[in-house]
Amino acid sequence: MNLGTLIVGPREHIVAIAQLDDTAAAELGPLLRDTARVVETLCQPEQTYVCMWSHGHDARKHLHIAVQPVTAEVRVRYGGLRSEQLQARMLADGDEPDITEVEQFCERARELFRGIADSSAEDLC
Template structure:
């Protein structure tokens, strides 16, 4: 994730939650400890980010409550992405570095389909690297529509 712009020590994840940076689609879901948003990076339409509501840099720093919510939430979000996007697979991975420095942890929940795999001639981590290098961002209107559908499914 890139650096933020607000008063959060350059944390884009915090800036997005506080609306100090543009967030197409808005918050998709918020639990007591976690926030789900559409990814603002170039990982494709329907890619969600699941991040702690508080600034956390290491998984080892999660509270017992945050940890207890995490597995069921990742499952719930993955089910929603599967239903709405109908991918071949849903990747779930932890990202936390910004400019080579650990940052606000976030789990990326990414629909991976044959179209993207063929377009980038890659899959798995190589697909994410290729998509990042191509810097193809979904249109904000598309993100809004997908987020509305995801919110309906996540109810």
């Protein structure tokens, strides 16, 4: 996947959204919103995809939710593909972002997530 893609997943072994307990389900919406906000802030995409994957080789494996920024540059690089066709091509091509760029992105994302956590804590006071 391209630079800026973040994966959200439960710590517990869950293979489907339907298996989430009430607490996990209530936490998932705000977490996905906050993750999309971080991705949008850092990447300025045309669109941010949020999609669930759980497939293993021949059965469900573990719930993963990809939050992926899709920029004009990404679409051009992949011949204008969108949605699942874009993601399939990206995965098949095996392109990986530069590790230094990934580390820099992660540090900036951590700072934004800390800011979100700090503002949430202030709201509780």
